[in-house]
Amino acid sequence: MILRTLMMAAAAAVGLAAAAPATAADVKLYALDCGTFAVPDADMFADDGAYKGRKVEMVVPCYLVRHPKGDLVWDTGVPESQEKLLGQLKALGLTPKDVEYVSVSHSHFDHIGNAGQFTGSAWIVDPDEKAYAFRPQARTNAAQFARYSALENAKTIEVAGEGPHDVFGDGSVQVIPAPGHTPGHTVLLVRLPKAGPVLLTGDLWHVAESRAAKRVPRFNVDRALTLKSYDKVEALAAKEKARVVRQHVPEDFTSLPKFPEPLT
Ligand SMILES: [Zn+2]
Structure with a gap:
């Protein structure tokens, strides 16, 4: 009888755990300043010519996600921002070797520029992007x-x-995965306990209005795949009711808490 009662209690406990709503993990998202650049003519960012002759200011953020099980750095900025990136990590008591995971939205120079600092981290990457980053042509640009x-x-x-x-x-x-800009371009979904879901969308949209207008940069590797990724990410954003961050758009960056304050 005692055994049976214990077993029922155990079963009830298991049932309770399964039925209880998942407690949101204590996740924090830090937006790190990893530089800015001015684009004198943004024509390359729309293959319909909409940005011809337009000057655009862009931000280059890096992100740090702190989770009870470890840290993830998402995008590592332009090469020139190494001190900025490491300085901000240091302000939180971190060096690259403390960071368990590194991932970049894609392997362009303004996203992977300091990834070599994180050789002690596990690199989370779409295999198509890894192949792209290490293709013979990429190796010819020695400095990058x-x-x-x-x-x-x-x-x-x-x-x-x-x-x-x-x-x-x-x-x-x-x-x-949200390919098209590059072969293995990815976005990051972060579900925060208070702020809710946030989507860091890499280089899906370089210019604020590109999202609504579904504009495709001239230098994307695959136009059809890009449009498919737009649909995939929009569907996900709608389902999650996520805050969408266009990573190069200044207003999306400045609306996030200013470092060292995290979004929680
Ligand atoms: Zn970029």
Whole structure:
């Protein structure tokens, strides 16, 4: 009888745990200043000619996600921002070797510019992007290549298929393929306990109005795939009711808490 009661109590406890709403993990999102650049003619960012002759100011952020199970750096800025990036990590008591995971939306120089600092972290990457980053042509730009070449032999976690890759196993932080800008471009979903879901969208949209207008940069590797990724990310944003961050758009960056304050 006692055994049976214990078993029922155990079953009830298990049932209760399964039925209880998942407690949101104590996740924090820090927006780090990793530089700015001025684009004298933004024509390259729309293949319909909409930005011809337009001067655009862009921000280059890096992000730090702090989760009870570890830290993730998302995008590592332009090479020139190394001191800025490391300085902001240091202000939080971190060095690159304390960071468990690194991931970049894609391998362009303004996103992977300091990734070589994180060779002790596990690199979360879409296999198509890894192949793209280490293709023969990428190796010919020696100065840029040197900034991340050490990742080639770093511990690597590949994002499988259409994803998502669940970084900490609880759904709170997910790397999601959204290819087209580059072959393995990804976005990051961060579900915060108070602020709710946030989507860091890499270079899906460089200019604020590109999102609504569905404009495609001239230098994207695949136009059709880009449009498919727009639909995928918009559907996800709608389903999650997520805050969408266009990473190069100044207003999206400045509306986030100013470092060292995190979004929680
Ligand atoms: Zn970019």
